[in-house]
Amino acid sequence: MTAFRALLYRDILLALRLGGGVTLAIGFFLLVIAVFTFGIGPDLPLLARIAPGMLWAAMLLSALLTLDRLMQADFEDGSLDIMAGATLNLELGFAAKALAHWLTTGVPLSLAAPLLGFLVNLDPGAIIPLVATMLVGTIAISFTGMIGAALTVALRRGGLLTAILVLPLYVPVLIFGVSAVQAALGGPTSFTSPFLLLCAISLASLVLGPVASAAAIRTSWQ
Amino acid sequence: MIKLANPSNFLAFANKIMPWLIAASVAIVAYGLYLALYVSPPDYQQGETVRIMFLHVPFAWGAMAGYTLIALSALGTLVWRHPLADVAARAAAPIGAAFTFVALATGSIWGKPMWGTWWVWDARLTSFLLLFFLYLGLISLWQTIEEPSRAARSAAILALVGFINIPVIKFSVDWWNTLHQPASVIRVGGSAIHNDILVPLLVMALGATLVFITLHVAAMRNEILRRRIRTLIRSQVEGGVEV
DSSP, X not given: OHHHHHHXXXXXXXXXXXXXXXXXXXXXXXXXXXHHHHHHOSOHHHHHHHXXXXXXXXXXXXXXXXXXXXXXXXXXXXXXXXXXXXXXXXXXXXHHHHHHHIIIIIHHHHHHHHHHHGGGTOOGGGHHHHHHHHHHHHHHHXXXXXXXXXXXXXXXXXXXXXXXXXXXXXXXXXXXHHHHHHHHTTOSSOSHHHHHHHHHHHHHHHHHHHHHHHHHHHHHTO | OTGGGSHHHHXXXXXXXXXXXXXXXXXXXXXXXXXXXXXXXXXXTTBGGGGGHHHHHHHHHHHHHHHHHHHHHHHIIIIIOOHHHHHHHHHHHHHHHHHHHHHHHHHHHXXXXXXXXXXXXXXXXXXHHHHHHHHHHHHHHHHHOOSHHXXXXXXHHHHHHHHHHHHHHHHHHHHHOOOSOOOOSSOTTSOSSOHHHHHHHHHHHHHHHHHHHHHHHHHHHHHHHHHHHHHHHHHHHHHHHHO
């Protein structure tokens, strides 16, 4: 547990001090929203209707950009070798890394979303459901995204491959997240059921992500 | 069966059954097409376009069976580390992707006259499109990692993660939106399809299965030979360095 805490602290510190991580992701988030809006045109009622889906999709893309930071730097400077060879349980170590990734990208992106929502005429009633679904959904994004990062860590041009591998797995998160927000805005279904399913996916990814990523990293050392 | 797990025995067996497999798949598909295109009656609502189903449904089944085959082989790669398991998975991926593509394309052609549009973001279509993406991801992972044993295990992990995700994807998109008809061939209370259509459909399904098996055995044979050539070249190069 000490090792878990140490790794968590180290990864958070690295993410905060190294820079270029979450500020870049939020900048990208802003750009994607702007590009979407340029493409669709300044039709305010239309923007209000598609705002939750647009924000969710743009947040997903921004989070995707940060996935390579999960493993790449540790692979390049050899920390990953040390982790794989240490007495620390690799699954637990990766859980710490994914948790740090969620705290330093998932949470800031979720909190930035309602601010960007002002640009696309987001209904004020959607702010709380949007942030709630994003906070839960980004857990699944960090933990399953780590599988993609672990599979492609030693490869050249791994970043693009990570996106191809991981995006199909993100679709359920996106669907349940957006439908929960739509439901909160007065859709035909209730907010609770898609939200609970989203929580279920995130909980499952808490287990699946570290186990599968550790297995993927071990294949490189055998 | 255990004897076949040896690559050399498998090659000998594959060479022996190949002509029979080809003959059987051509014969069954030809008979199935004859039944589907001439014998079976046009649908009272959909008219002649219903015949697209005789290609669409068997290929969709094959696409899903192909992914199941890959996931089972992935288990074989990870648990027993059997080299043939990876050969089987790797050979099945492009065939499965092609079957998925045929199912999507025929569905799209069928959708135009029936639904009035080439594509709808309906549950079944979306989950099949995602299955296609999963296949493409697997193929690109195999192609990008150069070292074969690492590629095998990485792809096996991805295949299993994807396999766990398939029910989730299917469930999520089902819940999201639907236009495609629900399952009607196998269901509680017997099939909802009349025998005139069901029999050609089942013959075509058998034909598609045989086509899949034939292509798969041929691709596995090629993959084994490709690996042997690789080993031969490598031993030659290493021998050259020593001299």
